[in-house]
Amino acid sequence: MGKKILMICGDYCEDYETMVPFQTLLAIGHTVHAVCPGKKAGDSIATAVHDFEGDQTYSEKRGHNFALNASFDDIDASHYDALVIPGGRGPEYLRMNDAVIALIRHFFSTNKPVAAVCHGAQLLAGARVLEGRLCSAYPACRAEVELAGGRYADIPIDQAVTDGNLVTAPAWPAHPAWLSQFIALLGTRISH
Numbered sequence: 001m002g003k004k005i006l007m008i009c010g011d012y013c014e015d016y017e018t019m020v021p022f023q024t025l026l027a028i029g030h031t032v033h034a035v036c037p038g039k040k041a042g043d044s045i046a047t048a049v050h051d052f053e054g055d056q057t058y059s060e061k062r063g064h065n066f067a068l069n070a071s072f073d074d075i076d077a078s079h080y081d082a083l084v085i086p087g088g089r090g091p092e093y094l095r096m097n098d099a100v101i102a103l104i105r106h107f108f109s110t111n112k113p114v115a116a117v118c119h120g121a122q123l124l125a126g127a128r129v130l131e132g133r134l135c136s137a138y139p140a141c142r143a144e145v146e147l148a149g150g151r152y153a154d155i156p157i158d159q160a161v162t163d164g165n166l167v168t169a170p171a172w173p174a175h176p177a178w179l180s181q182f183i184a185l186l187g188t189r190i191s192h
Contacts (some may be wrong), residue, residue: 001027003081003186009036010090015047015063016172017086017117024179033070037097040071048088062065077106082186087118095126115167115182121145136170
């Protein structure tokens with residue numbers, strides 16, 4: 001039986017880090033509710049495409065409009081089995097929303113699986129759930145992980161790390177490793 005998964009989104013979340021896990025988890029039989037504070041089911045968020053083109057940091061381009069399929073104000077965290085946090089610029093401002101922070105803390109206090117990628121670590125740091133945990137993130141977020149008491153996992157951009165109920169990765173090139181580890185935490189079995 002599929003799990004019920006919450007995905008917390010915001011404007012200018014990373015396009016791939018929003019769409020790929022959303023579609024992947026749906027494709028393997030889970031229910032995924034994508035929500036954004038201040039928005040309802042049927043509304044959209046703007047996304048951004050971040051790429052690694054040899055500069056000192058990533059480049060950013062406008063991505064797709066991503067349609068939300070649930071309303072933030074209707075969310076009851078106790079009805080969900082797991083949480084996904086995309087990266088991009090959304091986490092930067094979402095971490096100032098008390099309701100978002102409360103949702104994140106619920107998943108940690110109940111030890112439910114959480115997957116965060118790239119700048120998603122900013123939300124984890126803002127929720128103060130990283131104390132003593134191993135956490136990967138985009139390298140520019142290392143300071144936030146460490147200032148929140150976490151241990152930064154300096155891993156290749158295409159890898160992921162699991163620490164208890166938390167799966168993290170540096171950026172979208174890690175989707176195969178990140179989603180594989182998260183799917184394993186969910187207890188999902190895929191046979192060929």
